[in-house]
Amino acid sequence: MKYLLFSIATLAALSIPQNALAAGDAAKGQTLYKACIQCHGEDGRGNPTEEAPRIAGQYDWYIISSINQFKAGVERKNPKMLPYIQNLSDQDIADLAAYISQMK
Numbered sequence: 001m002k003y004l005l006f007s008i009a010t011l012a013a014l015s016i017p018q019n020a021l022a023a024g025d026a027a028k029g030q031t032l033y034k035a036c037i038q039c040h041g042e043d044g045r046g047n048p049t050e051e052a053p054r055i056a057g058q059y060d061w062y063i064i065s066s067i068n069q070f071k072a073g074v075e076r077k078n079p080k081m082l083p084y085i086q087n088l089s090d091q092d093i094a095d096l097a098a099y100i101s102q103m104k
Ligand code: HEC
Pocket: 032, 033, 035, 036, 037, 038, 039, 040, 050, 051, 052, 053, 054, 055, 062, 063, 064, 066, 067, 077, 078, 080, 081, 084, 085, 096
């Protein structure tokens, strides 16, 4: 029981950074997005050959939570994309989300 409570507290603590993010910088996000183009496309519309979904115009908070889930690899796994996101900082992810969410 103690262990369970500890786990819940740890999970709660881990989830704080996702909610307490600094605002993203879309210009920096545009530069970082170059690494994503091969799969998600220049315009963020996805790439069927890579089975990469459309992400353009998605809510920034959803992009951030998706990338963090793939980074953690527990709730969602994405071995194809992992090498491209595993070294991104929280700020990088916020910048990417700011850029991608404003794509049409
Ligand atoms: C090697 C191909 C590849 C690269 C490079 C790649 N992705 Fe992905 N991405 C995928 C695939 C495939 C999925 C779908 C995985 C799944 O849901 O199982 C995905 C899913 C996503 C999702 C979740 C979409 C949703 O609706 O849930 C986001 C957000 C995302 N990618 C952002 C990025 C960003 C930002 C980059 C660049 C830093 C990037 N990806 C680079 C292949 C890639």
